[in-house]
Amino acid sequence: MFIFRSVVGKLWLTIIGLVAVVLLILGFFLVNYMGNYFSQAEDQKASLEKLANRFSEEAARHFNDNRFFSLSNELLANQEARMLVVTQDMKEITSDVTPNVEIAVLHAEDFFSPSQLKQVFSGQTIKNQVITKQKNGYQDGTEYLAVAVPLRTDAGEIVGATVIYQSLQSLEATQSNVLRLFIYVSIMGFLMTTFFAFFLFSRITRPLQQLKKAADHITEGEYGTRVPILSKDEIGELAKTFNHMGDELQDSIKALSQEKEHLSSVLRSMTDAVITLNAEGEVILTNPQGQRIIQEWSIIHWKDDPTGARQTDSLVEQAGLVSGAYPQQRIPEPLQPLFESVVAESMEAAAKVHVLNGVWSVAMTPLYSHDQVRGAVAVLRDVTEEFRLDKLRKDFVANVSHELRTPISMLQGYSEALLDGIAATPEEQGELVQVIYDESLRMGRLVGDLLDLARMEAGHLELNFREMEVVSLLKRVHRKFAVLAKERGIVLSAKLPEQDIILPRADEDRLEQVLTNLLDNAFRHTASGARIEVKAERAVYKDQSALRIEVTDEGQGIPAADLPFIFERFYKADKARTRGPSGGTGLGLAIVKNIVESHQGVISAQSALGQGTTFTILLPYDAK
Template sequence: MKFLKSVVGKLWMTIIGLVALVLLINSLLLSRFIDTNLISPKDQERTLQEMARKISAEIPRHRELPYYVVLVNEILGAQEAGLIVYDASLNPVQQDTQAGLEGSNFFGEKELRDALVGLEQFSQYEAPDGKEYLAYAVPIRETAGSAAPPEGVAVVYQKKIALNYIQQYYTKLFAIAVVIGFLLTTFFAFFLSTRITQPLLRLKRGADAITKGEYSIRQPVSSEDEIGELTKAFNLMAERLELTIQDLRHEKENLSGILRSMADAVVTVGADGRPILTNPHGEEVLRTWRSLDWESDGKGGLPEPLAALFEQAMTEQKEVTDKVHVLSSVWSVVIAPLYSNEPDGVRGAVAVLRDVTEEHRLDKLRKDFVANVSHELRTPISMLQGYSEALLDDIADSPEERKQIAQIIYDESLRMGRLVQDLLDLARMEAGHMEFKFDRLQVAKLLERIHRKFAVYGKDNQVRLQLEVPDEPMSLERADEDRLEQVFTNLLDNAIRHTPEGKTIRLSASPATLNGVPAVRFEVADEGHGIPPEDLPFVFERFYKADKARTRGSSGTGLGLSIVKNIVESHGGTVSVSSTPSVGTTFTVILPGRT
């Protein structure tokens, strides 16, 4: 069955059908020809009967009967026929001696007598050699139509025409033609298979190889006909397809490389809301967000925030941008629909997620910075303006009051000057424009000077300042003494302002290591109220103040710890803070370069 469905089978069946049709038409025409041009058995019988009647009518006219019979037999011998004549007594007068046949071979005495009384007789006879003969016995009358008794009987016989032989011959010929036609069609079918179907089969195998990804496959061109042109077209198609696949593969690799190198998370979503392509960052984000508990389940495999934005983008068929807050992070999400030529128009969407937590925090700090600067400057400016108006309006009556107002104006101007100077210093350090004078520095000498400087200040605030320095000498190979003094000045100033009366502040130095190299650890520990845990990550931000109710005075600008962090990092060190509410706070500074 599979063979008949193949091209070879169809060609074979087609050629066999054509040959069979031609042979059938030929057989019909030949049969028609035989029926038209050859004598049938009935025609032979009729002809033989007419011949017998004519011969019997001519016999009475020839007195030399033997001679006439011989002459007739010679004439009939060409047609494999003969004549036997009987007299009125049914004795043979003359008979054919060539075929060796006698009247008794055809008719018995009864048939001959019937013929003698005027009844024509017909008979068939098969000779011992297998030949068949037809014979007619007719009466011999003196005159045709005479009522007188017949004078004898004429028996005319003829070999039966072998139409069966002709039919058998043509049947055998037809069978031979069928066999030859079958063999020829089979030969030509397989010949055509070699010339036509084999190249087609090679093309099919090549197409199967291409479907499996073997784009380098090529087929030999074995002819210059249509199949050869088809093979050339196939090779050209395969070549261009290979180049196209290579270009697509390169583009895919480039796109994949770009997606992998992107810091943003990229997620491609199908129309059913299920992610179909993500980069590593996108996979990590989806895995993290899926592990969270949302109020409602998202569509497909998307977490709830992305699912809502995806639905909006698919419904409105336009780009959707929003910010999503997940835990303590802020994400900027852009979802753009992917259009197609299908009736619905959209086949999915691509989402780009960027972690903007730092930008959000910086933006908040910027806003807080502007608000704090405005607030910090507005207070001294308002006081300067108010007390200046008081002097201009002569509100102060006595010199002591005017002196007091002038002192307030002076103090506020100093405070505003410190604020401006701190802002300038911080801006220079962050921009890298601050100049440092690095030199070798003895740690004990620096701390003793700072201790003497703040001991009196602490005594005035009823806070004891304790210095702890080891006996072994310690030094910093690369340090700016003035800037480090500014660091500890800011730390101690904060500690004194935030430490209740009667408590102790400890300033200490000890050996340590930083990144595997010798270093010095400095600690400023107070016994104040401490810093709440939620405020600890932000204490080094500009203008950040934790609990303003715990400050002793209002002289702080909120920039001291930011300046401390920048100076320490400029020295290649680190600064950290630890605090326990109601116990105290410890600032730790580690600087490299201990000897």
Template sequence: MMWFWRSVVGKLWFTILLLVSFVLFILTILLLKFFENYHVQEAEKELTQLATKVSEVMHEHTDEELGRSIAWTLVGDMSKAVIIADQVHYWYSPANTRLRDLPLSLIQKDDDLQKVLTERKQIKKKMYLPNIQVGDDRYGQLLIVGVPLETADGKHGAVFIYQSLQAVEDTTQQTKKLIFLAAFIAIVLTTIFAFFLSTRITAPLRKMRQAAFEVARGKFDTKVPILTHDEIGELAMAFNQMGRRLQFNINALNQEKEQLASILSSMADGVITFNRDGEILITNPPAERFLQAWYFEQGNEAEVMAPLPPQVNELFARVVGEEKEQMTELTLQGRTWVILMSPLYNQTAVRGAVAVLRDMTEERRLDKLRKDFIANVSHELRTPIAMLQGYSEAIIDDIAATDEEKKEMAKVIYDESLRMGRLVNDLLDLARMEAGHITLNYKTVQLAPYIERIIRKFQGLAKEKQINLSAEWKDENIEMTIDPDRIEQVLTNLIDNAIRHTDENGTVKVIVERSGDGVTIHVQDSGSGIAEEDLPFIFERFYKADKARTRGRSGTGLGLAIAKNIVEAHKGMISVHSKLHEGTTFTFYLPNATHES
């Protein structure tokens, strides 16, 4: 029931009912007062007219008996009259037995009634007479009207007619009952009408409320039926327009949100948004990887677990405090991150910050490679340049005494110039390969004669060092589509390295086997091997596992890096397995190309 009084229907119904009840109450009070005064005034008017007629009858008839008879007839049963001719002659209406006689002494003692006799005035008065019976009650109120009287024989007296107000009150009570009945019927009808009116008025409002709940639950296509063309109908129309506009705006916001989320998730840089308290609000996948690296580095101990590294917290504090862009760099799990943090403003105040995290690991690695490259090139060029300069000065200064010594010096200068040329060419090839500018000229070749031809180039060097150089075939009928010149460069480098690092009476073997739709080639030697700590870096530029090589046995340190790039350009892979004093095996896999050029 409580919901009814809290609803618009209940409030409107109660307001109308209260207003009508109040109006009816005021109207009832006024009507009761009006009818009560009206009945009293009518009674006074009737009694006055009756008293005047009695006075006239007594004045016109010289026969007092006849005059009184007519007067008593006029008075009737409802009223009682007293006719006073003088102090000793007075008569009461004998026909009326409901009212007792009015004592003459009371008339003589009452100043107002006495004025009828003394001043010849007409008097109307209500009197409460405790010793006079009024109707069935002992006590009551009388309405007395007095008019002057002049008899036919010239005596001056008065006619007093009095009547109990009980009759007036009875009439008034009947009127009250009718008024109360009418008021009750009016209230009942008002209640029904108010309830009907309130429900009719609030029915569209209830539908709008239900529609508002539906819109609040996300059903923005909910429509309110337009039943009228008044203000409520206009309100329903405005509600429908609001729903359509809201649907449009939310769709636009969702599209913009999805677009921003797509942009954020597809960014290569990490993004973290903080509120004023430093709590994380939004992250994207690269930022998640940064946080996971921090959590992993912190371990699983709850007491040391922190949501962000202390460097980031300090950076956030500086950004919020100084309201300026700040930057820092830190390393997590072997990766280098550069963090650029800027304040976020809410109109004029700082409401948080946004951090952009860039993974600079590759840039730092390339920067280190650049520095190492410059250092290695400088180191590699220093020796031949110094030798060229030294032997050239020796020739210029005629230090060489004989032609043989001069030829020997010239031979050293020539060899060093060739070495510098090879170094420069290798650097140019490697730079083009790493930049993705390598061009492969594919041809279909039979591997057996192709590799035999390459091996024959090294047979003289192998015999000179008393090394057994051979090829082993698991399948001699292998045909491949490759760039023969580039693969020859790879095999030449691997076989040359194997012969140079194999002692006398050792073996170098090239093993060829089919592997799926491609081929796997092993270059195996029984040489000195490579230390385990050097294996991860063997394919890097200028890296030399043998730190004690002599100048005559030393290469440029670029051969394996070039070989790796050539193999990967063929969509293949290369690896190495080695153990000190037990030999080395280089293995590379080449898939069969799907096109020819």
């Protein structure tokens, strides 16, 4: 039961036990005392016998004096006793008891049999202890002590018997009263104990329950919970200490919350992704960037290549994206080998991870707890652009080296041929000189393009902005390539707007360079009999009036895999490394893109193998 598990129940049982022990000890001594007291009732028989002998002597002198017997019974009535005299012929001599005497009027035959009386007549003394029975419709039921002594005259002659009987009801009543008093005291003791227990409940248990409720509220996060101080005793001191503890706890929680918020703010403001892992590889803390990476990488199918490296499958599981049911947040597959190495060796490590089209730099450090590695902290940075630029730098060096190596080799070879006199005739010497001249022009164009591109990318390209007429520019470019088109059997057409378009701020020379590069590229990849068209019209770009220029050819087209990279330096869709004397430098489209973007415009390309290519330029009118 609950009461036996509570403090009040335990105190109540303790006090009840103490009271019960005290009552048992008291009862033990009381029983001994009562036993000793009632054992002295045997002495009462001797006293009653002496009293009977005294009254018997006086009764012999006043044998015929009724007043003597009346006074004697009045005296004996104070001791709940009565005297009567029995003659030898079995007749009783007595007197009526006064009204205030409460002892029953009995006879000698109620206590002694005739034979016993005869023994008294013969000089013996007989004592009996009897309980009276119903007589004449009167039920007494009282225990009496009766003594019969011989009644002697002064001469010593026995003339009868003197009988004195005394009620033992006073002893029994005393015993009953003592027992009743003991029971009453026991009941009162238990009642007072119970009352005291409930008093303790109000004084002790209720404050403790208030403390328990306050502790439960604090456990639920209500750190401002306090208990009232109702006394200055130990309970009051406990409540005071509890409130002080609550204040300290609230201050500590507030400080921890501020520190946590500060740490969260730092993590949220970081551009790098932070992922904290436990020893089992489960994610325990991330910042938003890290959470995004976990969600994105968790829906990618991973597979092992023959060398054991992780690769991504081209298929992405869309069900996770639709339902939002991501797998359990564990360490992403690409980080698993690095995590195992860091945890096993307890040393920080760094690596680059390739996921889909991105490259991530990962720095992972062991997470310690009491000199034990309990996980790791990984910091991921997207270095895709840096990786791409580094790759472009390496490719640029390789391409420049290749592009310069070819003309230099030719210059060196033909020059050695001239020095060695291999060309015997003036015609052969002229051919060798012509080749050397063409290769020097090619190297000049390459160096010029490299310088232009370097200035553009560094933001040092000087542009002369002024108002420009679009139609006149297109006509001039058309005339420039008309002769070349006729020589190669290519149909070159220009579709111009009916009303001239005026660009308020444009560098006409640079835009002419853009169109020249595009048309030069179109002529190199367009066969005889095909068409090349230049088209200009009004358009809208980013909610602004714009000029759209399209250069369309019917050449061999560009593969779809190469189309996103054609504006990069030295990128060649045909992967050819050798070019003729009139070949391009591989920088034309990169230069075109930089010039268009410097005019706040954009250039794009649409192409398919065998269906030609269309370059589209959008230049806003009011570009600043």
